[in-house]
Amino acid sequence: MPNMLVHNESDRTVQAHLHRLSRIVQQGGEDESAKAARAELPGFISAVNACLERHSPDSNGNCVSCTKGPWWRRRRVPCRMLIAIHAAMFEIDTAQHRHSLAETGR
Ligand SMILES: [Zn+2]
Structure with a gap:
């Protein structure tokens, strides 16, 4: 089941990234949160748009x-x-x- 392994690894990578980002936004300082939002929001918007399109x-x-x-x-x-x-x-x-x-x- 190589595809399942790749999928699970991909899920873990995304979840770890989301957890890290959530921690920064909730517990980080204003500058750190703003930088994270500027860096990450375009990717999130693209992801949501891709999902809406599908x-x-x-x-x-x-x-x-x-x-x-x-x-x-x-x-x-x-x-x-x-x-x-x-x-x-x-x-x-x-x-x-x-x-x-x-x-x-x-
Ligand atoms: Zn649907």
Whole structure:
């Protein structure tokens, strides 16, 4: 399983980087935090944009990444990934958001 090893190593590298950055932003001084934000924000914006692009709707309103296989696996936009991104960015409780989506029939 060489691909799984590469993926796990990549995950650990990203998680370690995020942990280090989080520590700097939360515990570092103003200058250190500002430098980290200037250095890291463009990469984060690119990552989020890439994710948004991958989870965009097809002509039927289904997520192009989450919709694979038979019709019963189709996922409408916003899919779980988009909901998770939105919740993380705006600190929304995802459980509460799921309930509000269910009420609107989405
Ligand atoms: Zn999706």
